[in-house]
Amino acid sequence: MTRVFSGIKPTGHLTLGNYLGAMRQWATVDQHRSEALFCIVDLHALTVDHDPARVRRLSRQAATLLLASGLDPDLCTVFVQSHVDEHARLSYLLECVATDGEMRRMIQYKEKAAREQRRGGSVRLSLLTYPVLMAADILAYGTDEVPVGNDQTQHVELARDLAVRFNQRYGHTFVVPRAMNPAVAARVMNLQDPGSKMGKSDDSGPGIVYLLDEPDTVRKKVMRAVTDSGSEVVYDRESRPGLANLLEILAACTGGDPEQLADAYDGYGALKRDTADAVIEVLRPLRERHQELCADPGHVEGVLREGAARARGIARPTVDAAYRAIGLLPAESEDGAVALNAAR
């Protein structure tokens, strides 16, 4: 069966972008058709300035929201990255395969490092090596497919390159993964700034719909979305990005097509009203289920504990094989005897 792996960072409250660009496909498609693992990648949240208590809180909340969005622990594995040592173990080996130049070419690194420097802050080394850890997340599980929004395609390409290079140098060890982007709303943009993605780590609240926003708040945010000059409703990402974003969100929520939807509207007002309604309806069951799960935190903890155990069982043999292939001496042989003794 196809193995699917994806991850979500606990760096902020999850947004409509996370849901339409990733989580919804995980719940409605991926967990049913493949052997799927979904990971709260908390180690990745430490690559930028962070508050320890907040990362803990957001990790728990992300786990709860993943289950609320429909991930079923009987169908897939939901777990926290730092609970499985194999990610960090493999990341180091892959750092020995990746190059400095390769890392510095990553668009997300360039953007985030520039932003950090503009603020006068320092750039953590882990921000540079982040894509290697992400490659380790993917490769440790023999992943075939990585469903992500298209902002992550470059990182998945890197994981492919590292897998191929490792296999060529040290013998076949890793499955070469590929990225899978959802067809509609692969990139949900900020409602106040349609030139940039609706990202959970951003500060601009009014342009971001959070999954746990009250319906009234969602409505206000959508009604206040910036649109472009001109009053005709046409779907054109280049010249009318604000409008295109609304049409794509509406299409993603209702199963329609942005171009056809554009033909159905004469003005912005009705389009915004319908988009707000559609988003509220999509989020309603998720909010309700989230509330139920919050009343039973032991359940979520249990799911994460079992998920980590299952994940470890899958990652361990692959990462051990990589350690042997790259030239490291095994600590113990298969039956637990010290390898050195066995070799004598």
Ligand code: AMP
């Ligand atoms: P992140 O929020 O960066 O941890 O991303 C988690 C997943 O959500 C990744 O697959 C991203 O590609 C996806 N994602 C995040 N923000 C958006 C967005 N605005 N539009 C579409 N997908 C997104």
Ligand code: TRP
């Ligand atoms: N870097 C991804 C993001 O910002 C999150 C992530 C970390 C991930 N590891 C992963 C996604 C492995 C897919 C597979 O969205």
